[in-house]
Amino acid sequence: MATLSIHFDPAVIARLTSAGGDDTIHVTLSLGAGSATQAAAPIVPHGPLAALMQAGLLKPDTVLTFHQRRANRTGRAVVTSDGQLIVDGHSSPFPSPSKAAEAVTGNVINGWTLWHTPDGSTLDQLRQKYTE
Template sequence: MATLSIHFDPAVIARLTSASGDDTIHVTLSLGGGSDGATASPVIPHGPLAALMQAGLLKPDTVLTFHQRRANRSGRAVVTADGQLIVDGHPSPFPSPSKAAEAVTGNVINGWTLWHAPDGSTLDQLRQKLDTQ
């Protein structure tokens, strides 16, 4: 019978143990890197966020947030290595900032101007930086 062995980085274990019951934890498994010397191929971002990621303006595992005071709504999403967004409370990633924002707000909305990076920049502001480079 085949055996499956899963090894987690200590940072992943720390995140799992500190999570509350309301947190959504996403774990990505990559095949390869076993004793046969095989290595997993790097993940290449695609989709709307790809250019920002390739320019180094947005990195995998970056947490994006927004807060709409008037609607008393907020959202949190994590950028995946392939350029999608994992929104808290949703099982599948979203291919674009606007689709991710729509999943939280329930309305068609411009996710480029809604989501903020940790430094406070919107995705649209990051995209404008890319255009001036």
């Protein structure tokens, strides 16, 4: 019979134990050949955010947020290493900022101008930096 061992970094355990009832925790499992020294193949970002990630303007695990005051609506998403967005409350990642924003707002909306990085920049502002 095969045995499955899952080893978590202590920081992950601390995050899991401190999570509130409304928090969404995403855990990614990678299956390897059992060698701790075996290097995993690098994940190459693809999709609309790929260029920003490859330019170093957007990093995996970056938390993006938005707040629409008039609609009294907020959103939170995490950038994955392959360039998708995991939105709180949704189990599947979204391939684009606009699709992720639509999942939260329920409306077709420009996610490039809606989502903000931790420093307050929009994804559109990052994209403008990239094209300069």
